[in-house]
Amino acid sequence: xxxxxxxxxxxxxxxxxxxxxxxxxxxxxxxxxxxxxxxxxxxxxxxxxxxxxxxxxxxxxxxxxxxxxxxxxxxxxxxxxxxxxxxxxxxxxxxxxxxxxxxxxxxxxxxxxxxxxxxxxxxxxxxxxxxxxxxxxxxxxxxxxxxxxxxxxxxxxxxxxxxxxxxxxxxxxxxxxxxxxxxxxxxxxxxxxxxxxxxxxxxxxxxxxxxxxxxxxxxxxxxxxxxx
Amino acid sequence: xxxxxxxxxxxxxxxxxxxxxxxxxxxxxxxxxxxxxxxxxxxxxxxxxxxxxxxxxxxxxxxxxxxxxxxxxxxxxxxxxxxxxxxxxxxxxxxxxxxxxxxxxxxxxxxxxxxxxxxxxxxxxxxxxxxxxxxxxxxxxxxxxxxxxxxxxxxxxxxxxxxxxxxxxxxxxxxxxxxxxxxxxxxxxxxxxxxxxxxxxxxxxxxxxxxxxxxxxxxxxxxxxxxx
DNA sequence: GTACACAATATTGTCTACAATTTTGTAGTC
DNA sequence: GACTACAAAATTGTAGACAATATTGTGTAC
Numbered sequence: 001x002x003x004x005x006x007x008x009x010x011x012x013x014x015x016x017x018x019x020x021x022x023x024x025x026x027x028x029x030x031x032x033x034x035x036x037x038x039x040x041x042x043x044x045x046x047x048x049x050x051x052x053x054x055x056x057x058x059x060x061x062x063x064x065x066x067x068x069x070x071x072x073x074x075x076x077x078x079x080x081x082x083x084x085x086x087x088x089x090x091x092x093x094x095x096x097x098x099x100x101x102x103x104x105x106x107x108x109x110x111x112x113x114x115x116x117x118x119x120x121x122x123x124x125x126x127x128x129x130x131x132x133x134x135x136x137x138x139x140x141x142x143x144x145x146x147x148x149x150x151x152x153x154x155x156x157x158x159x160x161x162x163x164x165x166x167x168x169x170x171x172x173x174x175x176x177x178x179x180x181x182x183x184x185x186x187x188x189x190x191x192x193x194x195x196x197x198x199x200x201x202x203x204x205x206x207x208x209x210x211x212x213x214x215x216x217x218x219x220x221x222x223x224x225x226x227x228x
Numbered sequence: 229x230x231x232x233x234x235x236x237x238x239x240x241x242x243x244x245x246x247x248x249x250x251x252x253x254x255x256x257x258x259x260x261x262x263x264x265x266x267x268x269x270x271x272x273x274x275x276x277x278x279x280x281x282x283x284x285x286x287x288x289x290x291x292x293x294x295x296x297x298x299x300x301x302x303x304x305x306x307x308x309x310x311x312x313x314x315x316x317x318x319x320x321x322x323x324x325x326x327x328x329x330x331x332x333x334x335x336x337x338x339x340x341x342x343x344x345x346x347x348x349x350x351x352x353x354x355x356x357x358x359x360x361x362x363x364x365x366x367x368x369x370x371x372x373x374x375x376x377x378x379x380x381x382x383x384x385x386x387x388x389x390x391x392x393x394x395x396x397x398x399x400x401x402x403x404x405x406x407x408x409x410x411x412x413x414x415x416x417x418x419x420x421x422x423x424x425x426x427x428x429x430x431x432x433x434x435x436x437x438x439x440x441x442x443x444x445x446x447x448x449x450x451x452x453x454x455x456x
Numbered sequence: 457g458t459a460c461a462c463a464a465t466a467t468t469g470t471c472t473a474c475a476a477t478t479t480t481g482t483a484g485t486c
Numbered sequence: 487g488a489c490t491a492c493a494a495a496a497t498t499g500t501a502g503a504c505a506a507t508a509t510t511g512t513g514t515a516c
Contacts, residue, residue, distance in 0.1 A: 036468070046501050051469090059287055068468060068507050080376065087377040090322045094314075148308065149315040153381055264498070274471050279499090296477050296498060462513080469506070476499070483492080 015043050015053040023062055023073055024131045024162040030075040034063060060159045074163060078213050081164045085208045088157050089201055091150055092138065096184065096200045098145040100193040107144045111185045114140050118178040135162060137181050161207075168211040180206065243271055243281040251290055251301055252359045252390040258303040262291060288387045302391060306441050309392045313436045316385050317429055319378055320366065324412065324428045326373040328421040335372045339413045342368055346406040363390060365409050389435075396439040408434065 019039075022028040034054065040047045054071045057063040064074045076084070099107070114137055121129035135158040142151040180203040187196035247267075250256040262282065268275040282299045285291040292302045304312070327335070342365055349357035363386040370379040408431040415424035 035466095037466095047468095048499095048501065055283075069509095070468070083375050083377050086322075086375060087381070090318060090378075094318045147311050147314060149311050149385070150318075153315070157377070263496095265496095275498095276471065297479095298498070458516090460513105460515085463511085465508105465510075467506105467508080469504105471504080472502095474499105474501080476497105478495105478497080480495075481493085483490105485490085486488090 012049055012052045012056065015039075015045070015049065016056050018043075019053065019057060020060075020062060020159065020162075021128060021131070024166055025127055026166045028073050030073050030163065030167045032073045034071040034073065036071070060156055062159055062163055076160065076164050076167065078168075081168060081211065081213055082208075084157055084160050084164060085204060088154070088161070089204055091154055091157065092141070092200050092204065093197050095142050095145040095147075095150050095154070096188065096196045097193055098147065098150075099141060099188050100191050100196055102146055103144060103188055108185065108189045110144070111137070111140060111188075112182070115178045115181050115185065118181065122178065131162065135159075141184075165207075165211065168213060240277055240280045240284065243267075243273070243277065244284050246271075247281065247285060248288075248290060248387065248390075249356060249359070252394055253355060254394045256301050258301050258391070258395045260301045262299040262301065264299070288384055290387055290391055304388065304392050304395065306396075309396060309439065309441055310436075312385055312388050312392060313432060316382070316389070317432055319382055319385065320369070320428050320432065321425050323370050323373045323375075323378050323382070324416065324424045325421055326375065326378075327369060327416050328419050328424055330374055331372060331416055336413065336417045338372070339365075339368060339416075340410075343406045343409050343413065346409065350406065359390065363387075369412075393435075393439065396441060 019028070019034075023030075028034075036047050036050050036054070039050045039053075043050070054063055054065060058065045058071070061076075062074055063071045065071045114133070118130070118133045118137065121133055138158055139151065139154060142154040145151070180199070184196055184199045184203060187199050247256070247262075251258075256262075264275050264278050264282070267278045267281075271278070282291055282293060286293045286299070289304075290302055291299045293299045342361070346358070346361045346365065349361055366386055367379065367382060370382040373379070408427070412424055412427045412431060415427050
């Protein structure tokens with residue numbers, strides 16, 4: 001891990017990751033304004049580089065850029081949140097399906113050792129690692145599925161899931177539990193595609209179910225809707 | 229349509245679209261180098277704007293940027309091409325599925341009138357319009373499915389499909405025929421999800437089958453592989 | 457006292473100049 | 487004569503300066 005205090009002259013990818021992590025860990029709340037000059041000073045880089053980072057983050061759906069207005073941490077609506085999970089189920093079903101056909105024993109081993117890391121992070125209570133690893137498991141599966149597009153798409157979706165989780169869940173720790181991950185891996189190892197798909201779908205439903213997507217159904221997007 | 233001769237001071241989106249169309253219409257062949265200064269002069273804009281356009285096109289997979297080397301029109305491999313179709317089938321299955329549940333009569337009408345446009349373009353022989361509309365049909369379906377993510381993902385995939393079609397097919401005209409599109413819409417209108425999904429899968433298989441993805445199986449990515 | 461118009465400030469958007477890197481051409485040496 | 491090292495040209499990457507736009511604060515008129 002990089003030391004957060006030594007951020008001088010960091011390349012664009014590092015800046016993106018730092019902002020991404022800050023959002024996922026709820027240090028940057030949805031709706032927060034991200035002033036370019038301010039960020040440039042914080043990271044000790046030029047404003048041009050910050051703009052690059054912000055446009056990249058916009059592409060991942062983490063920040064929303066309003067022309068001539070500035071960049072803000074995105075505030076995904078309930079509908080958008082549900083939409084992410086709908087799409088994830090579609091993508092990850094296909095990922096698991098392919099893994100049941102193609103995964104090697106080395107692949108299975110990588111999945112298991114990843115889950116070990118998750119468990120360690122959970123015991124130690126390293127929030128930063130937990131956030132990264134829980135999403136990372138799904139990305140690892142997508143990577144091992146051998147489809148660069150499924151991987152790329154899921155990368156987007158996982159980022160958005162982190163934001164959604166940060167926004168609609170009081171506590172992030174229970175999500176993406178290593179036990180449910182292991183259940184999926186066991187089914188893949190057994191080459192039981194139907195069961196693996198079911199296990200994954202169930203897992204994603206659990207993650208979604210832990211969010212408060214029902215209560216504050218239409219949360220205000222603009223002031224008018226909020227106050228009248 | 230814009231006049232291609234009057235491109236002075238065009239915003240980034242216009243530049244992207246022009247380059248995209250040039251690639252889709254095979255005026256820019258895969259592997260072509262895209263020098264920034266040259267493009268800046270052609271479009272009568274600053275080099276900074278060209279860089280914006282190129283990074284946007286890279287995100288869509290149409291150009292490949294090699295650091296300190298420059299931007300090139302992407303050369304998707306056979307495996308990547310197949311991968312795109314695998315992913316498209318997964319995504320568009322879900323799109324059609326949702327449309328069978330949610331599509332209104334107005335939606336069906338929009339699909340049908342879009343297909344009418346395709347037929348007109350086909351009769352007139354407007355290659356530019358054919359390219360745009362054939363992909364546009366699938367995007368319209370995704371848009372009407374009500375899932376912004378399915379739409380966004382398919383947007384990417386359709387762009388890549390255009391590039392792949394331009395690369396592996398001698399004649400673009402037979403792809404995405406309006407008749408097969410109409411077959412899908414008819415099934416959606418009849419709310420027959422299973423049949424609609426089958427019709428769409430078949431259509432995508434046809435498009436893929438018309439490409440020469442078998443013959444030049446490992447086309448050279450680098451000189452070493454090409455010459456030794 | 458309120459509302460509108462105007463000005464000041466702050467922030468983003470764009471362009472131009474400079475620095476770093478890579479590629480190509482040339483000369484020198486073995 | 488061929489290979490290596492060096493230099494020059496071209497191209498990309500970066501940063502800083504300037505212009506455009508939106509927001510906020512103030513003043514004046516009704």
